[in-house]
Amino acid sequence: MGLRRRLDASSLRWQARLDTPWxxxxxxxxxxxxxxxxxxxxxxxxxxxxxxxxxxxxxxxxxxxxxxxxxxxxxxxxxxxxxxxxxxxxxxxxxxxxxxxxxxxxxxxxxxxxxxxxxxxxxxxxxxxxxxxxxxxxxxxxxxxxxxxxxxxxxxxxxxxxxxxxxxxxxxxxxxxxxxxxxxxxxxxxxxxxxxxxxxxxxxxxxxxxxxxxxxxxxxxxxxxxxxxxxxxxxxxxxxxxxxxxxxxxxxxxxxxxxxxxxxxxxxxxxxxxxxxxxxxxxxxxxxxxxxxxxxxxxxxxxxxxxxxxxxxxxxxxxxxxxxxxxxxxxxxxxxxxxxxxxxxxxxxxxxxxxxxxxxxxxxxxxxxxxxxxxxxxxxxxxxxxxxxWGGRDAVDGGRMQAVDTLEEGYGLTGAVAVSPQLTALVAERWAVHELPVGPPDRGWRPTVPAIILDTTAVDDDGDRIWSDSDQITVLANLRGLSYDVAYEGAGVILLLR
Structure with a gap:
């Protein structure tokens, strides 16, 4: 009880000193x-x-x-x-x-x-x-x-x-x-x-x-x-x-x-x-x-x-x-x-x-x-x-920025583009931005935009990759069949232009 009283008294003294309009x-x-x-x-x-x-x-x-x-x-x-x-x-x-x-x-x-x-x-x-x-x-x-x-x-x-x-x-x-x-x-x-x-x-x-x-x-x-x-x-x-x-x-x-x-x-x-x-x-x-x-x-x-x-x-x-x-x-x-x-x-x-x-x-x-x-x-x-x-950048971030730079150099700043959700903020200053799923698109996917950026690095809640190697091969083959060409590929990020 003596210690408690001393602590209470000390607390009251400090509060009294600080209890000022200033x-x-x-x-x-x-x-x-x-x-x-x-x-x-x-x-x-x-x-x-x-x-x-x-x-x-x-x-x-x-x-x-x-x-x-x-x-x-x-x-x-x-x-x-x-x-x-x-x-x-x-x-x-x-x-x-x-x-x-x-x-x-x-x-x-x-x-x-x-x-x-x-x-x-x-x-x-x-x-x-x-x-x-x-x-x-x-x-x-x-x-x-x-x-x-x-x-x-x-x-x-x-x-x-x-x-x-x-x-x-x-x-x-x-x-x-x-x-x-x-x-x-x-x-x-x-x-x-x-x-x-x-x-x-x-x-x-x-x-x-x-x-x-x-x-x-x-x-x-x-x-x-x-x-x-x-x-x-x-x-x-x-x-x-x-x-x-x-x-x-x-x-x-x-x-x-x-x-x-x-x-x-x-x-x-x-x-x-x-x-x-x-x-x-x-x-x-x-x-x-x-x-x-x-x-x-x-x-x-x-x-x-x-x-x-x-x-x-x-x-x-x-x-x-x-x-x-x-x-x-x-x-x-x-x-x-x-x-x-x-x-x-x-x-x-x-x-x-x-x-x-x-x-x-x-x-x-x-x-x-x-x-x-x-x-x-x-x-x-x-x-x-x-x-x-926080605030650092890794190889994947570098790949995303390089893909966007390549897009702007080879396609322009304002044309329509379809991108994975991880990159929407990087290409947002344009009239038409179509957000793709974070995982592989459906097999019947037939895009109409001239430019596509795919980010295949996403992971689920358990840390497992959402994109498998076979998914990536299948999607790229489908897009090549639709006259898309790979303009950049690195660190799991792929840019395709048509």
Missing amino acids: VDRTLPWAIGGVLAVLLATIGFAVQRQLDGGPTLAVWTQAAWNLENGHGASSSIAGGNVITGQWAFTSLPLLWLGRWIPMGPMLAVVQPVCLGLAVVPIWRMAREVARLRLGVTVALSFAYAAAPILYTANLSGWSAVVPAVPALAWASWFGQRRRWVAYGVCVVIAVASRADVGLLLIAFGLLGITSGDRRSGTLTAALGTVWTAAYLIVVAPPVPSGPLTSGEAVLARGEAPLAVLRDPLRLVTDLVLQPNVGALVLLVGPFLFLPFVVPRFALPAFPPIVLGLVGEEAVRQGLEPGPGADLLPSVLMLAVVPLALAAVVALARIGQPSVSRIRVDHRVVAAMVLATVAIFVQVAPASPFNEPWS
Whole structure:
């Protein structure tokens, strides 16, 4: 007991020394800045090792098409990436793609957006809930180490990203009765993607039950009108296979609202084992405290339920390939409401002191340990995955780049091309890009494009090659019979021109 008292006293002294306005002004921005730099570093490393994936290819092609007067369409995704999911806040990025390469820009913008959400979470904990510094740091750490942030960061860009800081700041401005700033944040959030409208309905209901009837009613009404308009105007179908990894990018933006047309899925698909595991990953770092105050956790339910069920619909139709097993990026929308609900729960279980709410240090320690354990176990940037080694290039990467260079020299920069999913981001700046399966095409495959790049190096989940030597011989023989000639072959990458 004597040791415990000394530790408590030492903790209180240090918190008292750091419990100053200067720390509250600077530390949350520092935490958000570190998070942004870390995520940006990971994004640049992933792009350098040519793992940007189909998402980067889709947005790069949409930017190129917009610049060349074709609208924000993508043949890789199979539609318009802006109007298909009402991702209007992403449109300025496509315009900036005229002058700034999309890859580096997205590698910076997404981390900055996610880092900005730290500040309102901090202020809600310190100024509204009156929590002490230690527990506030633990909450900020739980948000910053949420595995979904790092999983979504690997994809390059998701249309829901601008809504994450917008919702966090809207919560803060709403508490301060700064309604103009609140309205701006709400508009930014709902214009990020159509499915954010359901989250706004939940935010509005929370505001109404908390006493802010006018703002809550207007917020819920905006979310209702926006969601209903999208379902009527766009009427997105439930994704069905077969889907390429590029088509899945747009399908993931449509699926959360599309599954409302099939209510049975909301019951059957939600309780599947991968979805239950995803729920644990989201709520575990907060010690499941948001469930203690379910009314305040209400805004997290729409993105969790519809996001997981919609992702299951996409997964059932998705061909094996890059990104097939990633968590849906829409789950990022749930992290901020869960963090804010945890703030309320900690304020309620804590003990009031003179000016702050004191939370048992064992609860804080458990939150930090849970955050670290979940991050280390499942986050892509876990030390087990050796993220410090990312960013390098091997012989296969060299073969891919050489094949693309040969294509541009012998065929041109803008002609139609069919490529394996590993190379779509490298050839995306053209009108027509057709994504091939990650494995061998069907025997009856008769391509019509003049250029084809095949990547035969893909492996399955067990590390076994998907392409066998006989598959490669058969496909090449079929293409030669269709008047294709091998223009480059090396490191398992083959370029054929006709």
